[in-house]
Amino acid sequence: MEDVPQIGYSEKVMDHFMNPRNVGSVENPDGVGRVGNPVCGDLMEVSIKVEDGILTDVKFKTFGCGSAIATASMVTELAKGKTLDEADKITRQDVADELEGLPPRKMHCSNLAADALHKAIEDYRERHGEGKEKAEEAAAE
Amino acid sequence: MIYLDHSSAMPVDERVAAFASPYLMQHYGNPSSLHTRGLVAKRVLEEARGKVAKLINAESPETILFTSCATESNNLAIRGTALRNNKAGMRVVSSAVEHISVINPMKELQKQGYAYDVVPVSPEGYVDLDMLAEMVTKDTVVTSVNYANDEIGTIERIRDVSRIVHEEGRYLHVNATAAAGRIPVDVQADGIDLLTLSSNDMYGPRGAAALYVRKGVKLQTLLPGGGQERGIRSGTENLFAIAGMGEAAMIAGREMGAEGRRLHEIAGAYLKDILMIEDAHLTGPATGRLPGHLSFRFGRIEGESILLNLDTAFGIQVTTGSACSSRTLEPSHVLLAIGLKHEEAHGSMIMMMGRSNTTEEVPYVVDAVRKTVERLRMITAM
Numbered sequence: 205m206e207d208v209p210q211i212g213y214s215e216k217v218m219d220h221f222m223n224p225r226n227v228g229s230v231e232n233p234d235g236v237g238r239v240g241n242p243v244c245g246d247l248m249e250v251s252i253k254v255e256d257g258i259l260t261d262v263k264f265k266t267f268g269c270g271s272a273i274a275t276a277s278m279v280t281e282l283a284k285g286k287t288l289d290e291a292d293k294i295t296r297q298d299v300a301d302e303l304e305g306l307p308p309r310k311m312h313c314s315n316l317a318a319d320a321l322h323k324a325i326e327d328y329r330e331r332h333g334e335g336k337e338k339a340e341e342a343a344a345e
Numbered sequence: 346m347i348y349l350d351h352s353s354a355m356p357v358d359e360r361v362a363a364f365a366s367p368y369l370m371q372h373y374g375n376p377s378s379l380h381t382r383g384l385v386a387k388r389v390l391e392e393a394r395g396k397v398a399k400l401i402n403a404e405s406p407e408t409i410l411f412t413s414c415a416t417e418s419n420n421l422a423i424r425g426t427a428l429r430n431n432k433a434g435m436r437v438v439s440s441a442v443e444h445i446s447v448i449n450p451m452k453e454l455q456k457q458g459y460a461y462d463v464v465p466v467s468p469e470g471y472v473d474l475d476m477l478a479e480m481v482t483k484d485t486v487v488t489s490v491n492y493a494n495d496e497i498g499t500i501e502r503i504r505d506v507s508r509i510v511h512e513e514g515r516y517l518h519v520n521a522t523a524a525a526g527r528i529p530v531d532v533q534a535d536g537i538d539l540l541t542l543s544s545n546d547m548y549g550p551r552g553a554a555a556l557y558v559r560k561g562v563k564l565q566t567l568l569p570g571g572g573q574e575r576g577i578r579s580g581t582e583n584l585f586a587i588a589g590m591g592e593a594a595m596i597a598g599r600e601m602g603a604e605g606r607r608l609h610e611i612a613g614a615y616l617k618d619i620l621m622i623e624d625a626h627l628t629g630p631a632t633g634r635l636p637g638h639l640s641f642r643f644g645r646i647e648g649e650s651i652l653l654n655l656d657t658a659f660g661i662q663v664t665t666g667s668a669c670s671s672r673t674l675e676p677s678h679v680l681l682a683i684g685l686k687h688e689e690a691h692g693s694m695i696m697m698m699g700r701s702n703t704t705e706e707v708p709y710v711v712d713a714v715r716k717t718v719e720r721l722r723m724i725t726a727m
Contacts, residue, residue, distance in 0.1 A: 221657075272669075
């Protein structure tokens with residue numbers, strides 16, 4: 205088959221779409237973020253495991269297009285191993301940049317992926333009052 | 346590679362290419378010129394007109410106007426008749442499942458003060474004839490209904506539509522882009538006033554389309570200029586594409602019966618096996634579809650993902666009515682019009698078979714669709 209770009213998707217987007225990392229749900233998650241709406245489009249769910257303020261496991265599920273799958277996969281890669289605060293600072297633009305760009309009309313997909321991660325962190329912090337403290341300590345180190 | 350997207354684009358038939366190619370570099374005359382080369386071009390142009398007229402049983406070749414594309418024909422038909430005949434009324438009507446190149450000219454007229462009514466359709470995509478009768482009034486100058494829908498495969502009951510439109514309204518325009526060359530179209534028997542057909546939807550070159558205009562129907566030109574095409578559509582004719590369109594129309598007319606039966610058989614083999622996949626549903630009617638046309642929706646997954654996965658992993662090219670493949674990020678208006686919820690409309694896959702497809706491909710494609718659906722369902726958050 206001819207080697208042609210897919211509707212403006214970078215090779216990295218296609219790689220993450222075809223070989224998504226961290227698919228599924230974390231067992232006994234410490235936080236879950238679910239954003240989007242199937243009525244208007246994509247649905248994104250990120251679940252996290254946190255140990256000593258570090259995201260040791262991050263997984264995703266999504267109902268969405270190629271871009272939604274790739275951005276979710278990338279967010280889990282970016283967040284894994286980071287402190288809660290570091291992960292909380294991952295922006296929509298970071299996700300798009302790491303994927304070597306997204307078509308403009310697909311940028312909302314990177315919004316959803318980052319938003320779902322932030323929601324999961326927020327959920328963790330609501331469940332574990334001490335989480336934020338530990339994260340700050342870890343960041344200070 | 347298995348190409349199953351013949352509603353988006355078709356290859357030019359080799360016989361058509363061979364017939365038309367001399368008109369690129371050898372017989373390149375302008376049909377308006379009076380010298381020999383021009384007269385040859387004029388003859389070719391008129392022969393093509395005759396072949397297109399024959400395909401749709403038009404009363405004479407003079408009823409065929411050549412344009413550059415189906416979008417132009419639709420615009421000329423809708424805006425041209427509405428603007429020219431506005432003393433007869435300022436209402437226009439279309440069905441809810443028309444192509445965007447019909448809907449947008451209607452909306453342009455609406456901006457200019459015309460009332461625009463949209464007739465709903467049944468879950469299988471058939472125009473609601475009772476609502477049509479209600480919406481078409483004595484002030485309705487043009488009504489547009491597609492002959493067949495390229496997204497859900499529905500072949501409309503055009504004779505019933507025509508009867509209703511002509512009881513009150515003035516002109517019936519039919520966009521037959523998806524139908525002409527695939528199924529018999531008879532403008533006289535069907536009672537059609539204006540009909541759009543496109544070269545590249547019948548294995549002809551891009552850059553040519555036609556508008557049938559029944560004798561007596563008056564149009565306002567949208568492209569004033571040198572007066573070609575009876576003064577209604579000026580511009581030097583694209584002789585290569587028009588010659589190709591004529592040849593393509595002739596071949597399609599001759600072969601559509603056998604080809605239609607062949608495609609129907611292939612589609613039947615697909616239908617049975619794809620509907621075995623969990624939460625797979627046919628969209629559009631179960632019978633009476635365009636030959637070789639199938640459209641599905643798969644619950645809990647998204648159409649663009651299906652398209653990308655089939656293409657990248659299996660070399661199979663289909664299309665989708667999913668929001669995520671459109672510019673607007675809105676699901677297909679056709680899928681919404683047949684009553685699907687937004688989340689249901691997201692998981693659409695459209696297969697349009699053509700001359701290159703065979704039954705031998707069916708097991709490979711079905712297996713690929715099944716694997717694709719299963720893979721995407723592993724990821725889904727629904």
